[in-house]
Amino acid sequence: MTGTVEAKLATLGITLPAASAPAANYVPFVISGNLLWISGQIAMADGKLMTGKLAGEADIEAGRAAARQCGINLIAQIKAALGDLDRVQRVVKLVGFVNSAPDFTDQPKVINGASDLFVEVFGDAGRHARSAVGAAALPFDVRVEVEAVIAFA
Known part of the structure; x- marks a missing residue:
């Protein structure tokens, strides 16, 4: 039977990808007590990286789309970790990193895609505490990377 959250994803037209495997020496998530700590998920959809440095107003929507995809990838990791998305009690915190040119200052607008x-x-x-940080570079030149802390039952 499909849970409430999975039904909501279907209503939004979102199909979760398989949770991605780590690209280096780390684990995709750690459970400590009732908290799920999810490693940063990069902007990748259908096996293709969403790359490039953000600069200027024209790039905000591309960045938002990349952040949204990071959010979808985070939800896939939540499902892999907990088995049932309805176990999520609270999205505690998101931390978003934006591959930014030195004069780009709209990181919060970009990370709104995930939020x-x-x-x-x-x-x-799903309302959460958050940080939105500019970075000189991100792995594989992706536009955005987002990590999360989730409280669950």
């Missing part, structure tokens, strides 16, 4: 997704999918439980 908005979590509220769409989890409702009030």
Whole structure:
């Protein structure tokens, strides 16, 4: 039977990808008590990296789309870790990194792509604390990377 969160994903037209394997010497997630710590998920959809440095107003939407995809990839990791997305009690925190040119200052607008997704999918439980940080470079030249802390039952 499909749970409430999975039904919401279907309503939004979102199909979760398989949770990605680590690209280096780390694990995709750690469970400690009732907290799930998810390693940074990069902007990748259908096996293709969403790459490039963000600079100027024209890139904000491309960045938001990349952040949203990171959010989808995070949800795939939540499902892999917990088995049932309805176990999520609260999205505690997101930390987003934006591959930014030195004069780019709209990192919060970019990371809204992930934040908005979590509220769409989890409702009030998706509202979270957050950091949005500019980075000189990200792995594989991706536009965005986002990590998360999730409270679960």
